[in-house]
Amino acid sequence: MESMKxxxxxxxxxxxxxxxxxxxxxxxxxxxxxxxxxxxxxMFYLQRCGVSLNANLAGEFSHPAxxxxxxxxxxxxxxxxxxxxxxxxxxxxxxxxxxxxxxADLLLAFRATPEAFGDDWNIPExxxxxxxVLDEVRFELxxxxxxxxxxxxVYHKITCAYFPDMIAPQQETADQFVFPVSTxxxxxxxxxxxxxxxxxxxxxxxxxKRCLRASVNAYEFLMHSKPLPFHNPSGVVTGEYGDENDxxxxxxxxxxLYQATGQPNYxxxxxxxxxxxxxADFGWADVGGYGNAVLYFGGRVCEDDILVxxxxxxxxxxAEHLCEKSENSPFGISIDEFLWGSNMYLLNNAMTLLMANxxxxxxxxxxxxxxxxxxxxxxxxxxxxxxxxxDETSPKHPHHRPSAAAGRxxxxxxxxxxxQYLHDLAAxxxxxxxxxxxxYLDSVESYSTxxxxxxxxxxxxxxxxxxxxxxx
Ligand SMILES: [Zn+2]
Numbered sequence: 001m002e003s004m005k006x007x008x009x010x011x012x013x014x015x016x017x018x019x020x021x022x023x024x025x026x027x028x029x030x031x032x033x034x035x036x037x038x039x040x041x042x043m044f045y046l047q048r049c050g051v052s053l054n055a056n057l058a059g060e061f062s063h064p065a066x067x068x069x070x071x072x073x074x075x076x077x078x079x080x081x082x083x084x085x086x087x088x089x090x091x092x093x094x095x096x097x098x099x100x101x102x103x104a105d106l107l108l109a110f111r112a113t114p115e116a117f118g119d120d121w122n123i124p125e126x127x128x129x130x131x132x133v134l135d136e137v138r139f140e141l142x143x144x145x146x147x148x149x150x151x152x153x154v155y156h157k158i159t160c161a162y163f164p165d166m167i168a169p170q171q172e173t174a175d176q177f178v179f180p181v182s183t184x185x186x187x188x189x190x191x192x193x194x195x196x197x198x199x200x201x202x203x204x205x206x207x208x209k210r211c212l213r214a215s216v217n218a219y220e221f222l223m224h225s226k227p228l229p230f231h232n233p234s235g236v237v238t239g240e241y242g243d244e245n246d247x248x249x250x251x252x253x254x255x256x257l258y259q260a261t262g263q264p265n266y267x268x269x270x271x272x273x274x275x276x277x278x279x280a281d282f283g284w285a286d287v288g289g290y291g292n293a294v295l296y297f298g299g300r301v302c303e304d305d306i307l308v309x310x311x312x313x314x315x316x317x318x319a320e321h322l323c324e325k326s327e328n329s330p331f332g333i334s335i336d337e338f339l340w341g342s343n344m345y346l347l348n349n350a351m352t353l354l355m356a357n358x359x360x361x362x363x364x365x366x367x368x369x370x371x372x373x374x375x376x377x378x379x380x381x382x383x384x385x386x387x388x389x390x391d392e393t394s395p396k397h398p399h400h401r402p403s404a405a406a407g408r409x410x411x412x413x414x415x416x417x418x419x420q421y422l423h424d425l426a427a428x429x430x431x432x433x434x435x436x437x438x439x440y441l442d443s444v445e446s447y448s449t450x451x452x453x454x455x456x457x458x459x460x461x462x463x464x465x466x467x468x469x470x471x472x
Contacts, residue, residue: 033468038121039389039412040464043457044102044136045123046402046410049094049169050083050143057122060406066169067092071158071176074233080178082158085143088239089453090400092172093159096147097241098284098455099140100188105282105351105458106137107195108293109465112358116465130203133461138207141196144189145214152221153181154189156230159238166404166444182230183222184241187249188287190218194256195294212260219253219266222246243285248278252291259298270295271307280314282348284455289348293355312359319356322349323368331380332371338436340448343386343417346372347459354466366470373463376414381437387460388413388452397444399451404444413452414460423448 046053046061055062070079085094086102110117110133117131125135147155160174193215200208232240243249251273258266270291279286292311295302302308325334334349335342350372357365371379378385378393385394388403389411396409403409420436422428426445431438440449 033464033471034116034118036387036390036412037116037461037464037468038118040387040414040457040461041117041121041133041136041412042123043410043412043452044086044140044454045121046412047086047088047454048139049085049087049092054124057124060408061402061410063168063402064170067094067172067176069173069176071178073155074177074179080146082143082146082155082178084146085140086454087169087402090398090447090451091159091163091238092169092401093157093238094143095157095159095239095241096144096154096185097156097182097188097243098239098453099144100185100192101282101284101287101290101455102458103137103140103144103192104188104195104287104290105455105462106133107192107199108290108297109458109462110134110137111199112297112462113465113469116468134199134203137196138200141193141211144192145210147178147185148189148214148218149181152186152217152219153225154186154218156180156182156185157239157241159236161236161238163238164401166401168402168405171405177236179233179236180230181228182243183225183228183246184230184243184249184285186218186221186225186228187246187253190215190222190253191249191256191287191290191294193218194253194260197260198299215253215257215260219257222250222253241284247273247276248286248288248291251278252287252294255291255295256298258302259294259300262300264303267302267304267307271304274307274310280318282351282459283344289352297355297358315352315356315359319353319362319365319368322353323364326368326371331375332368333375334368334372338418338420338439340419340421340423341416341453341456342419343376343414344453344456344459346375346417347414347456347463350463351459354463354470357470366467369463370467370471373467376460381435382418382440384440384442386415386417388415395442395450397442397450399444399447412457414456415450415452416456417449419448421448 049067052065053062088095117133121132156179158178164172193211197208197212227246229244254266254270278288280289282289296311322334326332350369353365353369376386385391388394388409395415418440
C-alpha cells in the first residue's frame with residue numbers, strides 16, 4: 001500500500017533510533033514534507049459525502065454519491081435534504097461538533113502558514129487559484145450551512161440510528177435522521193462561520209457574507225437559549241459527542257465574531273465568559289483554546305489588554321508545563337495517560353506549544369513540538385508510524401469502512417493510537433498485560449485504538465504545516 005513517495009517521506013521524517021537527540025528531528029526537506037501534508041489533506045477529500053468521487057482522483061476509494069436520500073428530522077414527519085460534508089471517522093455519520101474542531105484546526109493552520117498550502121492536492125478544485133485546504137474546508141462549511149435552522153439553531157448531527165457493517169459509503173442506505181439542535185453545535189458553528197468570513201472574503205465575497213450572517217444568526221439563537229445538551233435518544237447508537245457545558249462554545253463564538261466584526265458587544269461577552277471559567281483545550285468538547293487562539297492570533301488587535309495578557313500568560317504557563325513533561329519523557333511527549341484518541345491529545349499539546357512559540361518565541365517549545373510529531377511518525381515504543389500509507393510500519397487495517405470495503409488502507413489517515421483503558425473487545429483480548437503506551441492494535445476490530453477521524457487529521461495538518469515552515 002505504500003507508495004514510493006510516501007516511503008521517502010518517512011525516511012526523511014523519522015528517527016527510528018530512539019536514542020537520537022530529539023532536537024535534531026525535524027522537517028529536513030520541504031518538498032517531501034509537503035507531500036505528507038498533501039496526503040493528510042487529501043483524506044478530507046476522500047471522506048466527502050453526498051458527491052461522487054471519481055476514479056481518476058480517488059482511485060479505489062471512488063464511489064457514487066452517497067447519503068443523498070432525504071433525512072427525517074428525528075421524531076417528526078419533516079424530511080430535509082442535507083447533503084455534503086465529510087464522513088466523520090471510520091463510520092459515515094456527520095456530526096457538527098467534531099466537524100467544527102476540524103474546520104477550526106484547518107483555518108488556524110492556513111491563517112498561520114498559508115505558504116504551506118498549495119493548490120495541487122489533486123482534488124476537483126485543484127488549479128482554481130485557491131489553496132486546496134480552503135476549497136476543502138468550504139465543502140464542509142456548505143454542509144454546515146445546511147445544518148442550520150431558520151431560527152439560527154444548528155442540528156447536532158445527521159446519521160443513521162446505528163453503525164453499518166464494514167461497507168462502502170453508497171451501500172449505507174438505512175434511514176438517516178437529523179438530530180435535535182444543541183447549543184454546543186450552535187456555538188461551534190457560529191465560531192467557525194465567523195472564522196471563515198475574513199479568510200473567504202477575498203475569494204468569494206458573497207459566500208463570506210453568507211457565513212457571517214449564519215454566524216450572527218447562530219449567536220442570536222444562543223443568546224436566547226438555555227443550554228441544550230445533546231443525548232442520544234434511546235435506540236440510537238451513533239456517536240453522541242455530548243457536552244454538558246456550552247460556556248466554552250459561547251466563548252469561542254464571541255471571540256470569533258469579535259475578530260470578524262470588531263463589534264464591542266462580542267468582546268465584552270468574551271471577557272465575561274473568560275472570567276466565568278472556560279477550558280483552554282483544543283478538544284471537540286472543550287473549545288476554549290480555540291477562542292483564545294482566534295482572539296490572540298486573529299487579524300484584529302484585541303482592545304481588551306487584560307484579556308489578551310491573561311491568554312498569553314496561560315499559554316506560556318501551559319507550554320512550560322508541557323515542555324517539562326516532554327523533556328522527562330523517553331519519547332519526548334507530554335502525555336502520561338493514554339486515553340482513547342491519545343494521538344489527538346498529543347497533537348493538541350503540540351499545537352499549544354507552537355502557539356506559545358508564536359506568542360513568545362522559544363526554541364524549547366518548538367523542540368518539544370517536533371518531538372511530539374516524531375512520536376506520531378514512528379519514534380514511539382511500538383515503532384509504528386501512526387499515519388496510514390506513510391511507510392512500511394504504518395497501520396494497514398484501520399477501523400475505517402471505506403478502507404475495509406476497498407481492502408486497502410486509505411492513505412494519509414492518523415489513527416487514534418494507544419488506549420490504556422482497553423475499550424474494545426479486541427484490545428481487551430489481545431492487549432491486557434501490555435504497558436499502557438503499547439496498548440495499540442493494528443486491527444479493524446480495534447475501534448478504540450485504530451479508528452481515524454477528521455478532527456485528528458486536522459490537528460496533524462496544523463502541526464505538520466507549522467513545523468514545515470519553522471524548519472524550512
Ligand atoms: Zn456519505
